[in-house]
Amino acid sequence: xxxxxxxxxxxxxxxxxxxxxxxxxxxxxxxxxxxxxxxxxxxxxxxxxxxxxxxxxxxxxxxxxxxxxxxxxxxxxxxxxxxxxxxxxxxxxxxxxxxxxxxxxxxxxxxxxxxxxxxxxxxxxxxxxxxxxxxxxxxxxxxxxxxxxxxxxxxxxxxxxxxxxxxxxxxxxxxxxxxxxxxxxxxxxxxxxxxxxxxxxxxxxxxxxxxxxxxxxxxxxxxxxxxxxxxxxxxxxxxxxxxxxxxxxxxxxxxxxxxxxxxxxxxxxxxxxxxxxxxxxxxxxxxxxxxxxxxxxxxxxxxxxxxxxxxxxxxxxxxxxxxxxxxxxxxxxxxxxxxxxxxxxxxxxxxxxxxxxxxxxxxxxxxxxxxxxxxxxxxxxxxx
Numbered sequence: 001x002x003x004x005x006x007x008x009x010x011x012x013x014x015x016x017x018x019x020x021x022x023x024x025x026x027x028x029x030x031x032x033x034x035x036x037x038x039x040x041x042x043x044x045x046x047x048x049x050x051x052x053x054x055x056x057x058x059x060x061x062x063x064x065x066x067x068x069x070x071x072x073x074x075x076x077x078x079x080x081x082x083x084x085x086x087x088x089x090x091x092x093x094x095x096x097x098x099x100x101x102x103x104x105x106x107x108x109x110x111x112x113x114x115x116x117x118x119x120x121x122x123x124x125x126x127x128x129x130x131x132x133x134x135x136x137x138x139x140x141x142x143x144x145x146x147x148x149x150x151x152x153x154x155x156x157x158x159x160x161x162x163x164x165x166x167x168x169x170x171x172x173x174x175x176x177x178x179x180x181x182x183x184x185x186x187x188x189x190x191x192x193x194x195x196x197x198x199x200x201x202x203x204x205x206x207x208x209x210x211x212x213x214x215x216x217x218x219x220x221x222x223x224x225x226x227x228x229x230x231x232x233x234x235x236x237x238x239x240x241x242x243x244x245x246x247x248x249x250x251x252x253x254x255x256x257x258x259x260x261x262x263x264x265x266x267x268x269x270x271x272x273x274x275x276x277x278x279x280x281x282x283x284x285x286x287x288x289x290x291x292x293x294x295x296x297x298x299x300x301x302x303x304x305x306x307x308x309x310x311x312x313x314x315x316x317x318x319x320x321x322x323x324x325x326x327x328x329x330x331x332x333x334x335x336x337x338x339x340x341x342x343x344x345x346x347x348x349x350x351x352x353x354x355x356x357x358x359x360x361x362x363x364x365x366x367x368x369x370x371x372x373x374x375x376x377x378x379x380x381x382x383x384x
Contacts, residue, residue, distance in 0.1 A: 010128055017124065017352040021336060025346035031377045034336075034346040036172070036319065038237040039369040045282055046236055050274035058269050064261045066094030066245070067272040073279035074245060077286070081204075084217045090250045093257055094272060096264040098202045098231040098244035103129045104260045105227040105246060106164075109196050110135040114163035119149060121173055121353030123200065126166050135163065139355040144321075144362060145312060147174040151185045158193050165190070168200040169214065170207060170316025173353060173364040177207065177315045183214050187222035196252075197222065202231040202244070205286050207316040208294040217247065224249055227256065232275050235286060237368075241271045293318050296367045296374065303378030318368040321350075325361035327384050332363055339363075343384065345377050 021034035041047075065071070071088030078084050086092065095101040102125055110116060112134035118126050120141045127137045138157050142149065154165070167186065169178040190197055199216040207213050216226045228247040233239035248256055278285065297320065301311055310323035328335050332349035340346040347365050351358040367374055 009132060013128060017333075017348060021340065021346050021348055024337065024340045028341050028344070030340045030344045030346045031373060031380070032346045033365040033367070033369065033373075033377055034340075034348045036366045036368065037239045038318075039373055040237060042236060042238040043278070043282070043285060046238065046274055046278045049277045050270050053270035053273045058273055060269060062094075062266045062269045062272055064266050065089070065257055066092065066267070067269065067276065069276040070094060070272045070279075073276045074247075077279055077283075078217060078247070080283070082215050082217045084223075086217075086247065087250075091247055091253050093246045093248075093253060093260055094267050095244045095246060095260060096267045097233065097242035098200070098229050099125050100242075100260075100264060101227075101229040101244050101246040102126065102198065102200060104256055104263055105198050105229065105248075106130055106135075107133050107259050108227075108252065108255045110163055113161060115159060115161040116163060117154065117157055117165040119167070120355055121147075121350050122166070123168060123172055124352060137355070138162075141354065142174070144360060147171065147176045149178070149182060151182075151189070155189060155193075158189070158195070162193060162195050164196040164198055166198045166200065167216075170201075170203040172203065172317055173319050173348065173350060174321060175312065175314030175317050175319050177211060178214055180214055183216065183219050183222060187219050190222060190225055195225070197226040199226055199228045201228055202234050203317040204230055205235055205289045206293050206318060207290050208297060208314065211315055213316065225252075227252060232271075235289065236275065236278060238271075241268065243267055243271050243275060293368070296369070296371070299371055300365070300367045300374045300378060303375055304381060307378070307382040308384060309381065319364050319366055321362050321364055322347075323360075323362050328361070332358070332361060335361070336363055343380060345380055 018035045025032040071092050074092050075086050075088040078086055106129040110130055110133035114135040115138050116130045116135050117138045120139050130137050140153055201215055204213045216222050216228050231244040233241055297314055304311055308326045312321040314320045332351050336347050336349045347363040350362050
């Protein structure tokens, strides 16, 4: 009998911190401000639309790159938002969530020995995907409280093995935004050193205080070597539908689709058609999204103003950071466990977003919740 020689491809990977904290929240009946999903429901029009599509018999495979109606509406959305003209049939690929799009984009360009620069705190799906492709992540830490990219540090980290840089704006978990100058410098570096860019823009429509999202789609020279990734789940409060998309120049999109067809092949047809209907008939939803979440951000910040936490002002996403150094000396993960079990509010520690040692006393809260939930959680936290 042959000996079992199974070997894990991700031996150092544990359960996601999001899963861990949500399980704890359920176990201890805590208010869950940890995992980033909305507490409120999907728009009624969108729910009615997906039901109509199911009842109408649109329940079979879609084309692998997406339903033509949805591709057309994404084209129109990109033109309205970024004054950028695309051919959806050539450049847009609908995926089963943004995480699939990120995974496929990474598999498309990363080979054995390649290096990919990421910025810590970094979303936890980047590194496993790079590792599975045979690559290695080069981590550049962003320093609180500004969490700005130092482009001199970036250029110093670029080597002959650098294949790509992954950016995320608006940024999870810090709520910061990349500026026009950031994108210009990135474009110059990408051209100079001949690397690709993966731009994670899943919170692109959630920005605050009049600030605009700077998409890689707005910069033609940068877009020539970029995969831009977004998510309808974040935009339409339907994270469980797992519907995202990747936009890339045709040569990159062609290679992306070769892999995508063997990962999921296609995504849920009724959801694609429902979202296409939503984009066409209710464009105001996206236009109002920033203001909707800004009210929630302000509500939570105001409710915490008399607490012992130091708050960071989120510029985008539906997350805020809190510094708890005046409350506890515990590590951020231990503090989040204590907060969930003993206090009744679940948060996310930042250390899992970093490579190596991390000793700051900062946690992340999600404010994509009903106002009553946010006020109840804030009342509890103000007693600490």
